[in-house]
Amino acid sequence: MSTATTEPGPGADFEVARHDSLGLRIQHVLHGNPVLGPLAVLLAAIVAFSLFNSRFFSAANLSLVLAQVTVIAVLALGQTLIILTAGIDLSVGAIAVFSSILMATFCTRAGLPGVLALLLGFACGTAMGALNGVLVTRLNLPPFIVTLGTLTIFFSLNSVVSGSETTRGSDMPSIMTWTGTTIPIGTFRLTYGSIIMLALFAFFFYALGRTAWGKHVYATGDDIEAARLAGIRTDRVLFSVYTVAGLLYAIGAWILIGRLASASPNVGLEYNLDSITAVVLGGTSLFGGRGGVLGTLIGALIVGVFRNGLQLAGVEVVWQGFAIGLLVLVAVSLDQWIRKVKS
Numbered sequence: 001m002s003t004a005t006t007e008p009g010p011g012a013d014f015e016v017a018r019h020d021s022l023g024l025r026i027q028h029v030l031h032g033n034p035v036l037g038p039l040a041v042l043l044a045a046i047v048a049f050s051l052f053n054s055r056f057f058s059a060a061n062l063s064l065v066l067a068q069v070t071v072i073a074v075l076a077l078g079q080t081l082i083i084l085t086a087g088i089d090l091s092v093g094a095i096a097v098f099s100s101i102l103m104a105t106f107c108t109r110a111g112l113p114g115v116l117a118l119l120l121g122f123a124c125g126t127a128m129g130a131l132n133g134v135l136v137t138r139l140n141l142p143p144f145i146v147t148l149g150t151l152t153i154f155f156s157l158n159s160v161v162s163g164s165e166t167t168r169g170s171d172m173p174s175i176m177t178w179t180g181t182t183i184p185i186g187t188f189r190l191t192y193g194s195i196i197m198l199a200l201f202a203f204f205f206y207a208l209g210r211t212a213w214g215k216h217v218y219a220t221g222d223d224i225e226a227a228r229l230a231g232i233r234t235d236r237v238l239f240s241v242y243t244v245a246g247l248l249y250a251i252g253a254w255i256l257i258g259r260l261a262s263a264s265p266n267v268g269l270e271y272n273l274d275s276i277t278a279v280v281l282g283g284t285s286l287f288g289g290r291g292g293v294l295g296t297l298i299g300a301l302i303v304g305v306f307r308n309g310l311q312l313a314g315v316e317v318v319w320q321g322f323a324i325g326l327l328v329l330v331a332v333s334l335d336q337w338i339r340k341v342k343s
Contacts, residue, residue, distance in 0.1 A: 086288025114173025129246015221288025
Protein backbone atom coordinates (compact mmCIF):
# COMPACT_ATOMS: atom_id res chain seq x y z
CA MET A 1 0.00 0.00 0.00
CA SER A 2 1.58 3.23 -1.10
CA THR A 3 1.55 6.34 1.08
CA ALA A 4 0.80 9.63 -0.57
CA THR A 5 3.07 12.52 0.31
CA THR A 6 2.19 16.13 0.03
CA GLU A 7 4.70 18.84 -0.65
CA PRO A 8 4.27 22.42 0.44
CA GLY A 9 2.91 24.54 -2.34
CA PRO A 10 4.04 27.95 -3.44
CA GLY A 11 1.64 29.54 -0.94
CA ALA A 12 3.54 28.04 1.99
CA ASP A 13 6.85 29.23 0.57
CA PHE A 14 5.36 32.71 0.24
CA GLU A 15 4.24 32.67 3.90
CA VAL A 16 7.71 31.62 5.09
CA ALA A 17 9.38 34.24 2.92
CA ARG A 18 6.99 36.90 4.15
CA HIS A 19 7.66 35.94 7.76
CA ASP A 20 11.44 36.04 7.22
CA SER A 21 11.16 39.34 5.39
CA LEU A 22 9.15 40.86 8.26
CA GLY A 23 11.73 39.69 10.78
CA LEU A 24 14.56 41.15 8.73
CA ARG A 25 12.73 44.46 8.39
CA ILE A 26 12.24 44.62 12.16
CA GLN A 27 15.94 43.82 12.65
CA HIS A 28 16.99 46.59 10.29
CA VAL A 29 14.61 49.12 11.86
CA LEU A 30 15.83 48.36 15.39
CA HIS A 31 19.45 48.32 14.23
CA GLY A 32 19.07 51.78 12.73
CA ASN A 33 16.87 53.12 15.57
CA PRO A 34 17.89 51.34 18.80
CA VAL A 35 15.77 53.73 20.86
CA LEU A 36 12.47 52.40 19.46
CA GLY A 37 12.51 49.16 21.43
CA PRO A 38 13.12 50.77 24.87
CA LEU A 39 10.57 53.49 24.09
CA ALA A 40 7.92 50.87 23.34
CA VAL A 41 8.72 49.06 26.60
CA LEU A 42 8.48 52.32 28.58
CA LEU A 43 5.14 53.30 27.07
CA ALA A 44 3.73 49.81 27.59
CA ALA A 45 4.86 49.82 31.22
CA ILE A 46 3.29 53.24 31.87
CA VAL A 47 -0.03 52.14 30.37
CA ALA A 48 -0.03 48.83 32.22
CA PHE A 49 0.78 50.27 35.64
CA SER A 50 -1.73 53.10 35.12
CA LEU A 51 -4.46 50.53 34.52
CA PHE A 52 -3.49 48.52 37.61
CA ASN A 53 -3.29 51.51 39.94
CA SER A 54 -4.84 54.92 39.32
CA ARG A 55 -2.28 56.58 41.62
CA PHE A 56 0.58 55.68 39.26
CA PHE A 57 -0.20 58.37 36.68
CA SER A 58 -0.76 61.10 39.28
CA ALA A 59 1.49 64.15 39.08
CA ALA A 60 2.82 63.51 42.59
CA ASN A 61 3.87 59.95 41.74
CA LEU A 62 5.42 60.87 38.38
CA SER A 63 7.37 63.61 40.17
CA LEU A 64 8.66 60.97 42.58
CA VAL A 65 9.67 58.62 39.74
CA LEU A 66 11.64 61.38 37.97
CA ALA A 67 13.36 62.42 41.19
CA GLN A 68 14.28 58.82 41.97
CA VAL A 69 15.88 58.16 38.58
CA THR A 70 17.77 61.46 38.31
CA VAL A 71 20.96 60.31 40.04
CA ILE A 72 21.03 56.94 38.26
CA ALA A 73 20.38 58.64 34.92
CA VAL A 74 23.39 60.96 35.33
CA LEU A 75 25.63 58.07 36.38
CA ALA A 76 24.29 55.99 33.48
CA LEU A 77 25.15 58.85 31.12
CA GLY A 78 28.82 58.50 32.01
CA GLN A 79 28.52 54.73 31.83
CA THR A 80 27.05 55.08 28.32
CA LEU A 81 30.12 56.91 27.05
CA ILE A 82 32.34 54.12 28.30
CA ILE A 83 30.17 51.25 27.05
CA LEU A 84 30.01 52.91 23.61
CA THR A 85 33.78 52.31 23.45
CA ALA A 86 33.22 48.62 24.34
CA GLY A 87 34.38 49.23 27.92
CA ILE A 88 32.71 48.95 31.31
CA ASP A 89 32.95 50.94 34.53
CA LEU A 90 32.34 49.14 37.82
CA SER A 91 33.61 52.08 39.89
CA VAL A 92 30.77 54.46 39.01
CA GLY A 93 29.04 54.17 42.37
CA ALA A 94 32.28 54.40 44.33
CA ILE A 95 33.37 57.57 42.50
CA ALA A 96 29.97 59.20 42.99
CA VAL A 97 29.72 58.44 46.70
CA PHE A 98 33.38 59.30 47.39
CA SER A 99 32.96 62.59 45.51
CA SER A 100 29.92 63.45 47.64
CA ILE A 101 31.89 62.71 50.83
CA LEU A 102 34.80 64.86 49.62
CA MET A 103 32.45 67.76 48.81
CA ALA A 104 30.94 67.54 52.29
CA THR A 105 34.37 67.25 53.92
CA PHE A 106 35.75 70.27 52.05
CA CYS A 107 32.95 72.55 53.23
CA THR A 108 32.55 71.25 56.79
CA ARG A 109 35.89 70.08 58.17
CA ALA A 110 38.07 72.18 55.87
CA GLY A 111 35.75 75.17 56.11
CA LEU A 112 35.88 76.02 52.41
CA PRO A 113 33.14 78.10 50.73
CA GLY A 114 30.39 75.99 49.17
CA VAL A 115 31.24 76.88 45.57
CA LEU A 116 34.93 76.09 46.04
CA ALA A 117 34.12 72.79 47.80
CA LEU A 118 31.81 71.90 44.94
CA LEU A 119 34.41 72.67 42.28
CA LEU A 120 37.07 70.69 44.16
CA GLY A 121 34.64 67.78 44.36
CA PHE A 122 34.14 67.96 40.60
CA ALA A 123 37.91 68.01 40.13
CA CYS A 124 38.37 64.96 42.36
CA GLY A 125 35.68 62.99 40.53
CA THR A 126 37.27 63.93 37.21
CA ALA A 127 40.68 62.83 38.51
CA MET A 128 39.29 59.46 39.59
CA GLY A 129 37.83 58.94 36.12
CA ALA A 130 41.15 60.03 34.59
CA LEU A 131 42.96 57.44 36.73
CA ASN A 132 40.77 54.74 35.22
CA GLY A 133 41.56 56.13 31.77
CA VAL A 134 45.32 56.10 32.38
CA LEU A 135 45.28 52.50 33.59
CA VAL A 136 43.23 51.42 30.57
CA THR A 137 45.19 53.32 27.91
CA ARG A 138 48.76 53.44 29.27
CA LEU A 139 48.99 50.02 30.91
CA ASN A 140 46.55 48.38 28.48
CA LEU A 141 44.64 46.77 31.33
CA PRO A 142 41.08 45.50 30.70
CA PRO A 143 38.45 48.05 31.80
CA PHE A 144 36.66 45.40 33.85
CA ILE A 145 39.78 44.67 35.94
CA VAL A 146 40.76 48.33 36.26
CA THR A 147 37.40 49.54 37.48
CA LEU A 148 36.93 46.50 39.71
CA GLY A 149 40.17 47.49 41.45
CA THR A 150 39.36 51.19 41.72
CA LEU A 151 35.86 50.29 42.95
CA THR A 152 37.44 48.71 46.04
CA ILE A 153 40.00 51.51 46.43
CA PHE A 154 37.50 54.37 46.27
CA PHE A 155 34.98 52.70 48.57
CA SER A 156 37.77 52.07 51.08
CA LEU A 157 38.95 55.70 50.91
CA ASN A 158 35.34 56.75 51.25
CA SER A 159 35.09 54.99 54.62
CA VAL A 160 38.44 56.40 55.77
CA VAL A 161 37.64 60.03 54.90
CA SER A 162 34.07 59.95 56.22
CA GLY A 163 34.81 57.87 59.29
CA SER A 164 31.64 55.98 58.26
CA GLU A 165 29.61 58.98 59.42
CA THR A 166 26.91 60.86 57.53
CA THR A 167 27.19 64.63 57.07
CA ARG A 168 23.82 66.35 57.36
CA GLY A 169 22.71 68.82 54.73
CA SER A 170 22.01 71.42 57.43
CA ASP A 171 25.72 71.43 58.25
CA MET A 172 26.67 72.25 54.65
CA PRO A 173 26.27 75.45 52.61
CA SER A 174 22.92 75.70 50.83
CA ILE A 175 24.50 75.27 47.40
CA MET A 176 25.39 71.69 48.29
CA THR A 177 21.73 70.73 48.72
CA TRP A 178 20.34 73.14 46.10
CA THR A 179 19.84 70.36 43.55
CA GLY A 180 17.12 68.87 45.75
CA THR A 181 15.05 72.07 45.68
CA THR A 182 11.74 71.60 43.85
CA ILE A 183 9.94 73.82 41.36
CA PRO A 184 6.13 73.43 41.40
CA ILE A 185 4.57 73.12 37.95
CA GLY A 186 0.92 72.80 38.83
CA THR A 187 0.78 69.65 40.94
CA PHE A 188 3.98 68.33 39.33
CA ARG A 189 7.22 69.06 41.18
CA LEU A 190 10.51 69.26 39.31
CA THR A 191 13.85 69.39 41.11
CA TYR A 192 16.82 71.43 39.97
CA GLY A 193 18.76 68.16 39.91
CA SER A 194 16.37 66.81 37.28
CA ILE A 195 16.82 69.96 35.21
CA ILE A 196 20.60 69.55 35.36
CA MET A 197 20.20 65.90 34.35
CA LEU A 198 18.07 66.77 31.30
CA ALA A 199 20.53 69.52 30.28
CA LEU A 200 23.42 67.04 30.45
CA PHE A 201 21.57 64.55 28.29
CA ALA A 202 20.77 67.27 25.74
CA PHE A 203 24.42 68.34 25.63
CA PHE A 204 25.81 64.84 25.12
CA PHE A 205 23.07 63.99 22.62
CA TYR A 206 24.47 66.83 20.53
CA ALA A 207 28.13 66.02 21.30
CA LEU A 208 27.86 62.37 20.26
CA GLY A 209 25.80 63.04 17.16
CA ARG A 210 27.25 66.29 15.83
CA THR A 211 30.90 66.55 16.83
CA ALA A 212 34.08 64.85 15.66
CA TRP A 213 34.68 63.62 19.20
CA GLY A 214 31.34 61.85 19.21
CA LYS A 215 32.03 60.18 15.87
CA HIS A 216 35.43 59.04 17.15
CA VAL A 217 33.78 57.52 20.25
CA TYR A 218 31.48 55.44 18.05
CA ALA A 219 34.30 54.47 15.69
CA THR A 220 36.52 53.37 18.57
CA GLY A 221 33.78 51.21 20.04
CA ASP A 222 32.79 49.69 16.72
CA ASP A 223 36.30 48.58 15.72
CA ILE A 224 39.23 50.05 17.61
CA GLU A 225 41.85 48.72 15.19
CA ALA A 226 40.05 50.07 12.14
CA ALA A 227 39.65 53.41 13.91
CA ARG A 228 43.35 53.51 14.67
CA LEU A 229 44.23 52.73 11.05
CA ALA A 230 41.87 55.55 9.99
CA GLY A 231 44.00 58.01 11.95
CA ILE A 232 41.90 58.31 15.10
CA ARG A 233 43.93 58.66 18.31
CA THR A 234 42.01 55.93 20.07
CA ASP A 235 44.03 56.20 23.30
CA ARG A 236 43.08 59.86 23.58
CA VAL A 237 39.46 59.05 22.86
CA LEU A 238 39.37 56.38 25.57
CA PHE A 239 41.15 58.61 28.08
CA SER A 240 38.73 61.47 27.38
CA VAL A 241 35.73 59.18 27.79
CA TYR A 242 36.81 57.92 31.22
CA THR A 243 37.74 61.43 32.33
CA VAL A 244 34.43 62.96 31.23
CA ALA A 245 32.61 60.05 32.87
CA GLY A 246 34.39 60.89 36.16
CA LEU A 247 33.13 64.47 35.92
CA LEU A 248 29.59 63.23 35.30
CA TYR A 249 29.81 60.95 38.33
CA ALA A 250 30.86 63.95 40.44
CA ILE A 251 27.89 65.95 39.15
CA GLY A 252 25.75 62.96 40.05
CA ALA A 253 27.28 63.14 43.55
CA TRP A 254 26.12 66.76 43.88
CA ILE A 255 22.61 65.76 42.82
CA LEU A 256 22.79 62.85 45.28
CA ILE A 257 23.53 65.21 48.17
CA GLY A 258 20.51 67.30 47.22
CA ARG A 259 18.35 64.20 46.87
CA LEU A 260 19.27 62.82 50.32
CA ALA A 261 19.83 66.20 52.00
CA SER A 262 23.03 64.62 53.32
CA ALA A 263 26.33 63.04 52.28
CA SER A 264 26.27 59.41 53.35
CA PRO A 265 29.06 56.83 52.88
CA ASN A 266 26.51 54.03 53.17
CA VAL A 267 24.74 54.48 49.84
CA GLY A 268 25.60 53.60 46.28
CA LEU A 269 26.18 49.87 46.51
CA GLU A 270 23.54 49.29 43.81
CA TYR A 271 24.57 52.20 41.57
CA ASN A 272 26.99 50.14 39.48
CA LEU A 273 24.41 47.58 38.42
CA ASP A 274 21.63 50.17 38.10
CA SER A 275 23.70 52.33 35.76
CA ILE A 276 24.64 49.37 33.57
CA THR A 277 21.02 48.20 33.61
CA ALA A 278 19.80 51.59 32.40
CA VAL A 279 22.36 51.59 29.57
CA VAL A 280 21.52 48.04 28.46
CA LEU A 281 17.76 48.58 28.65
CA GLY A 282 18.27 51.77 26.62
CA GLY A 283 19.55 49.80 23.65
CA THR A 284 23.27 50.57 23.89
CA SER A 285 25.26 47.50 22.92
CA LEU A 286 27.69 46.07 25.46
CA PHE A 287 29.94 45.30 22.49
CA GLY A 288 30.32 49.01 21.73
CA GLY A 289 29.68 51.22 18.73
CA ARG A 290 25.87 51.27 18.84
CA GLY A 291 23.38 53.10 21.00
CA GLY A 292 23.00 56.57 22.44
CA VAL A 293 22.21 58.74 25.43
CA LEU A 294 18.52 59.14 24.61
CA GLY A 295 18.08 55.39 24.98
CA THR A 296 19.92 55.53 28.31
CA LEU A 297 17.50 58.15 29.61
CA ILE A 298 14.60 55.91 28.57
CA GLY A 299 16.34 52.92 30.16
CA ALA A 300 16.68 54.77 33.47
CA LEU A 301 13.00 55.69 33.31
CA ILE A 302 12.11 52.05 32.62
CA VAL A 303 13.91 50.99 35.80
CA GLY A 304 12.19 53.74 37.79
CA VAL A 305 8.75 53.04 36.34
CA PHE A 306 9.00 49.29 36.93
CA ARG A 307 10.17 49.66 40.52
CA ASN A 308 7.59 52.29 41.35
CA GLY A 309 4.75 50.45 39.59
CA LEU A 310 5.58 47.13 41.22
CA GLN A 311 5.84 48.83 44.60
CA LEU A 312 2.39 50.38 44.18
CA ALA A 313 1.12 46.93 43.21
CA GLY A 314 2.42 45.56 46.51
CA VAL A 315 5.15 43.39 44.95
CA GLU A 316 7.99 42.52 47.32
CA VAL A 317 11.40 44.10 46.74
CA VAL A 318 13.02 40.76 45.86
CA TRP A 319 10.52 40.25 43.01
CA GLN A 320 11.08 43.80 41.82
CA GLY A 321 14.75 42.90 41.36
CA PHE A 322 13.71 39.69 39.62
CA ALA A 323 11.64 41.67 37.10
CA ILE A 324 14.49 44.11 36.39
CA GLY A 325 16.95 41.23 35.96
CA LEU A 326 14.59 39.52 33.53
CA LEU A 327 14.34 42.75 31.54
CA VAL A 328 18.12 42.93 31.30
CA LEU A 329 18.35 39.36 29.95
CA VAL A 330 15.68 40.13 27.36
CA ALA A 331 17.46 43.35 26.36
CA VAL A 332 20.84 41.61 25.92
CA SER A 333 19.23 38.79 23.91
CA LEU A 334 17.51 41.37 21.70
CA ASP A 335 20.83 43.17 21.20
CA GLN A 336 22.48 39.92 20.09
CA TRP A 337 19.69 39.37 17.58
CA ILE A 338 19.87 42.92 16.25
CA ARG A 339 23.66 42.74 15.81
CA LYS A 340 23.24 39.90 13.29
CA VAL A 341 21.99 42.42 10.75
CA LYS A 342 24.38 42.81 7.83
CA SER A 343 24.41 46.28 6.35
